[in-house]
Amino acid sequence: MKGKYLVSFRLSSLISFTLISSFIAPYSAVPAPPRTPDKTVNCDILVVGGGLSGAATAYEGLLAGRTVCLTEITDWLGGQISSQGTSALDERPTQRAKLYYSRGYLELRKRIERKYGKLNPGDCWVSDSCYLPRDGHEILRSMLRDAEKEGRGKLQWLPNTVVKELNISPDRKIINSAIAIQHQPAPNAPPLNTFTLSQSIEDAYRYQNSSRFTKSIIRLVPKQKQKGNTPNWYVVDTTETGEIIALADVPYRLGIDARSYLEPSASSANNDPYCTQGFTYTFAMEATQQPQPQQMPPFYPNYAPYYSYELSRLASFPLVFTYRRIWSPRKGETMKFGGITFTAPTPGDISMQNWTWGNDYRPGTAKDNLIYTRQQLQATGQLKPGGWMGGLRTDALRKGEENAVGFYYWLVAGTTDSQLGDGVKKPQPNNRFLSGLDSPMGTAHGLSKYPYMREGRRIIGRPSWGAPEGFAIWEIDISRRNYDDEYYREALPAREYRRLKAALAGLEALSVLSGQKRPENVARRTRSTIFPDAVGIGHYAIDFHPCMTKSPPEAPGNTERAGERRGAGQAYPFQIALRAMIPQKIDNLLVGGKSIATSHIAAAAYRVHSFEWSSGAAAGTTAAFALKNNIAPYQLVDNLPRQEPQLQNLQRLLEKNGNPTAFPDTSIFNQNWEDWK
Structure with a gap:
């Protein structure tokens, strides 16, 4: 295993070329006219989108006997656990202790343990399971093959493929078909994963062949003929940034929501679509016996003012190295730093890096935001027929790549720290950057194939009972915060503060709204919102990697956006409402x-591994259920709060299949969920 990854870091060669040459030969953003599809x-x-949510959707669809x-x-x-390199499962202790997850996620954990003989071959301390990204991909492929066989479904696996266009009915209610582009290396071109995403993404969305890629145009259509007015197939958007909801132009939100009684900790009184959570290009590095030559990237001085251990209790290289260590063939001595116990790195250990004040890239203004808003998509022509190019700012991707490579150099050779000052950071030359197609990230340049995304476009659900402007799950639906802090009384108008306390008052809500009880005299409920249309579960802290205040993010002296971390903290175990998965139109x-x-x-809580799987399991099950019962998903929830017999049938099916819709002992009859940590 060790020898397979001993690939020297030579910044002057390939990675330097791929990162810098985007300045020299950028691709045009103007798409060529479409040609006749090569196949249907x-x-x-x-x-x-083949991340964890997409894999889970396919898994359940195949088990239901469908062609996916x-x-x-x-x-x-696998997304997070493979192509994005974050192969360290984010889990909460209570849920993990009870092993209360969707059946596919449990199977994933089981197969990881079977692969290595233990669940945590990296002996990391952030998780109970850290392992190599390539194995995440291979395990999921085997799971889908087995599901295909067991359920007698059929999988059409289309890697290296993007959706370019949607054919939507004149009344805008049905996606009739989609056009996708699949790419392979052009003759005499380097293999896939040679170039960074910033250099290949625009090419991937063009119809014409290029010096890098040969393209196949694929028309995706329903397998069944239309019967009546209900859909004969379903499209599920499980992309990392909400590509299909943007391309279909359904209502969505992006970035910060305006402060209100539903989102009282919002950092802004107004919406700010440019401030999304930071994205991260992960990479792998190996501890070595001897010091290694370390070459400063030419762009390093631009990013050096940003890097930091962040907090004094984290200012330890061994602590950071082992945080997400994904391979450890030999156990080191026990160490302790900042109250955290871990085993020391030993030669041959491989660490995956994902650090807030390191390879996180955190743009937050209209000049540098990664995910284009609807207005920016219009301005760049991406909402015109044939104009879709993925909806991302390529230059932000490029700078995120440079920032990540620079962070490696800071870890091994840096002596500055933007938050803790001089004298804290010491060089650590006994390490090497792992690059090459056989390296943990599977890329010639050594960075993850796609950045780890924490936030994308978020749909606005359909108007429904209790949500006349469109359904959404809000801060107060999940947060453990009590909101008695003086800040909330001052930040919210008196009427909004009363509504906040009423929303969290349970049976005393009417007394608060009517003025019979003062808000400060009402006890806050100790649970999350219970949704009658729950189809999945999740549990994680509200965890922020805030955008930066100024542009560019790496500017000397830059700070995190003020107030962004206010909403961070613990959350109660929560549910996934079906209404949250059904877009408008x-x-x-x-x-x-x-x-x-x-x-x-x-x-910030609804983004980790087990949640993604649970939401995908719900999507796959719902799509198969809707096809079988000739009913559209919105019809399962359109009469709430009245009983919905078909919704109850769907929920029973999910539970029967081992896909929980609620946590144990978290019903309306149990008002105290304090044991769920």
């Missing part, structure tokens, strides 16, 4: 993963 592929369920088409921009399944589009209808603050 039939689907019952089209899943766009699964597209993915990279060649690896289009009846055969479902949403999983990070683009369900949550607020900016709630999204």
Whole structure:
């Protein structure tokens, strides 16, 4: 295992070229006219995005006997655990102790343990399971093959593929078909994963062949003929940034929501679509016996003013190295720093880096935001026919790549610290950067194939009972905060503060709203919101990696956006409402993963591994159920709060299949959830 990854870091060669040459030969953003599709592929369920949510959607669709088409921009399944390199499962202790997860997620954990003989081959301390990204992809591929066989479904796996266009009915209610582009290396061109994403993404969305890629144009269509008015196939957006909801132009939010009684900790009185959570290009580094030559990247001085250990209790290189250590063939001595116990790095250990004041890249203004807003998409022509190019700012990707490479150099050779001052950071030359197609990230340049995304576009659900302007899951639906702090009385108008306390008062809500009880005299409920249309579960802290105040993010003396961390903290175990997965306008589009209808603050908890799987399991099950019962998903919830018999049938099916919709002992009859930590 060790020898396979001993790939020297030579910044002067390939990675330097790929990162810098984007200045020299940028691709044009003007798409060529489409040509006749090379082939047509039939689907019952089209899943766009092969991350954990997409894999889970496919898994349940296949077990239900459906033909599932699964597209993915990279060649690896798994998103967070593979192509994004964050192969360290984020889990809460209570849920992990009870092993209360969706059946597919439990199977994933089981197969990781079977692969290595233990669940944590990296002996990391952030998680109970840290392992190599390539294995995450291979395990998921084997799971889908087994599901295909068991359920007698059919998987159309389409790696290196992006959706370019949607054919939507004149009444805007049905996606009739989709056009996708699949790329392979052009003759005599370098293999896939040679170039960074910033250099290949625009090419991937063009119809014409290029010096790098040969393209196949694929038409994706329903397998079944239309019967009546209900959909004959479903499209599920499980992309990392909400590509399909942007391309379909359904209502969505992006970035910060305006402060209100629903989102009282919002850092802004107004919406700010440019401030999303930071994205991260992960990389792997190996501890070595001898010092290694370390070459400063030419762009390092631009980013050096940003890097930091962040907090004094984290200012230890061994602590940071082992935080997400993904491979450890020999156990080191026990160490302790900042109250954290871990085993020391030993030669041959491999660490994956994902650090807030390190390889996180955190733009937050209209000049540098990564995920384009609707207005920016219009301005760049991406909402015109044939104009879609992925909806991301390529230059932000490039700078995120440079920032990540610079962070490696800071770790091994840096002597400055932007937050803790001089004298804290010491050089650590006994390490090497792992690059090469056989390296942990599977890329010639050594960075993850796709950045780890914490936040994307989030749909606004349909108007419904209790949500006349469109359904969403908000901060107060999940947070443990009591909101008695003087800040909230001052930040919210008196009427809004009363509504906040009433919303959290349970049976005393009417007394608060009517003025019979003062808000400060009412006890806060100790649970999250219970949704009658729950189809999945999740549990994680509200965890922020805030955008930076000024542009560019790496500017000397820059700070995190003021107030962004106010909403951070512990959350009660929460549910995934079906209404959060159903967008407005289009009846055969479902949403999983990070683009369900949550607020900016709630999204900071609804983003980790087990949640993504649970939302995907719900999407796959719902799509198969809707096809079998000739009913559209919105019809399952359109009469709430009255009983919905078909919704109850769906929920029973989910539970029967081992996909929980609620945590144990968290019903309306149990008002105290304090044991769930």
